Amino acid sequence: MSASGSSSIARADSAKNISFVAYSDQGARPDGVQVIVHKGFAYVGHMFSDGFSVLDVRDPRRPEAVAFVPMPKNTRSHHLQVADKLLLAINGPSIWTLAQFQDQSKYFASTLTTSFKDNELAFAAGVRIYDISVPSTPREIAFLEIPGLGVNRIWWTGGRYAYVAVHEQGYTDHVMAVIDLSVPERPEIVSRWWLPGQWIAGGELSALPAGKRHAAHHAIIAGDFAYGAWRDGGITIHSIRDLSKPVMISHSNWSPPFTGGTHTALPLPERNLLVVADEATTVNCANGIPRIWVVDIRRPESPVPISTLPVPKEFDYCQKGGKFGPHNLHENRPGSFQSSDIVFATYLNAGVRAYDLRDPFQPVELAHYVPPPPARMIDSRPNAPAVVQSGDIFVDPEGLIYLTDPNAGLHILQFEG
Template sequence: MSQSDLMIPESASGISFVGHSDVNGLGDTCQVMIANGHAYVGHVFSGGVSVIDVRNPRDPRTVNFLPTPPNTWSIHLQTHGDLMLVINEFDFYSQYQEESDYYGRSINETGGRNFAAGIRVFDISTPARPREIGFMPVDGKGVHRIWWDGGRYAYASIMPWGFTDHIFGVIDLINPERPVEVGRWWVPGMWTAGGETPTWTNRWALHHPVVANNIAYCGWRDGGLILLDVSDPTKPTLVSHLNWSPPFGGGTHSGLPLPDRGLCIVPDEAIADNIEDGLKHTWVVDVSVPTNPVTISTLPTPADRDFVAKGGHFGPHNVHENRIGSFQSSNLIFSTYQNAGVRVFDISNQFQPAEVAHFVPPAPTQWNDYRPNRPRVVHSVDVYVAQDGLMYVTEGAGGGLTILQYDGI
């Protein structure tokens, strides 16, 4: 019996199952990128990056594993052409067993350097055998996530010593073997080593940016959405700042710009079980005047069952980011909704978004989360959509990599 025969969804509409990989028992999958017929997947608990041959999407085969240094995360990565960037960051879950300790406050403390911090560059011209060619160290706890779509500059959330949390950093990749940080921006109050004092008590920190037309659309966790002008990458400047927390729960993850429509899709990440952090939304923001962003609607909340009672996290995590070489649309939004699976929304009418498809995977058959007392619930955390409509979905603590087909393409 193949892995494909084993996947019976909890619920599905408008999305067909294609294939599945348990990633050789390393089912704790996070960000996924597709390049040259291979999926590159970061792991939350298993300490590394897996390479999966997906040229036959009905029978994906794990072909390599790149281990991460001890006490180090490599949960996020980016690919373009023959290069892959992989983050190195302190493994926060090894220190914060309770999620509220990680998500609920600023988390940069001084300490030892028994972990790797920075960005690793790999040559993936031989897709199954990535070869490390460069490393950019960060003097601090590392890099959380990167946006890079093949240009000279990458844009990342970095956590240097002396700051309360992750800030915005610009990395010059003109020489991929020697990447170098060339620009920074942070919310005033974050640089405590420089005498600044935060005015907030929750967690203001950059999760990551997405860049279009020289504007970086930044999810700043409990600080909301921040737009930065990066026309001079060495001197990012503030364009605007929009925050709806409070009264809403915060956890802003990212901003997906749709430049042709003057819109930005902004998911607030659900970060606590049983919506203890409040019901989170994915916001539709009008950014046609970048200096004055305005929220105009939210994507509808899945309601096909009681997902709060299911346990675990219910709410948005990430959206497909319209990368070069992937499926691109300004009308269809592909979103992971954690214990509610993956969802597809039609925003042709930006004031009345509608859900048009979903797929909720079954309970996990393996479990890699070493934290105590975690509910054994699959959390769909990332989705990459290829040009042919194939959806590559990662499943958090034990679900592996699931390959789906959106029937509307």
């Protein structure tokens, strides 16, 4: 389904140097999280619908939902990765539909093993692998079951190894694991790494402060290095030259005094920079406004934050409702828009932003687009605000932006900066 450009652009809350192209409700499932466009098809993981959708976007002005792949009961696959002729979808409990997480702050404010109370709930935990040779008919070829509380996010751009944030029994929360896909029908975990205090089965003791959560969100790989985000645990840089024994080179954390919630660590290796987004995890700026940091990594053993990206100011977003602050960054995947000077970020109730980093000490906002409120709410949690919460993003080589929202569907936009 697509909406007319004229009607939707008129309803945009705010726009500068980004124009409307098309809209899709993703086959009446407008709850989108991670989106990846591959060979003319957009693959979208869902927040509430417990599965993923495939959209034909070969004509981006007329996106068409062509498939929905359901997951087992109580299981979501909000994050996925696509490369070659394969799709990897995460499996874990459908968090936001559970009674124990109707107050979402409980999910972010303590370790997963502490906050997750329903030990009788049946759900799938692991990674599902699909053959997408025929994009409209994904065919499951393997399921790597990982006993525990599920997988959060994956980094995989093709090739032998995938990097996953996974909870396994014996750990307090998500840790990083490497999956060998040399035989996609028989994936296997070959190594793991975690922050000190996470391996309780190994006798480690956690010194985690109350109200904080140390957990792998995901890592992005560049060359022989993995750049990991750990929620309230900050960032790590690991050498993965020997994947059987990843080595931590540095660990940096600015929470406290800042908000924590570190979501994405995006390396710009040719400039020796790391762009780090701290996710907004509370409504109405209850714990402050998170930031997007620019970090100098010329010496990876000693990263130094040198600036933060400008915070949107054209409206009082803390009073708008919902969450205000960064969520994710466009991750410069192969086959997508790749730049060391321009960074795209989703900003929840402030839409999507594009930044110029040519002077890393004084970043400048180039463009933004704030979609209108969702036409209907998929989120059934009490008091869920009917405001846009732009969450994930993919930008293609021509500057087409694919922007998702947990209620407001897929907006396809054109960067004009």
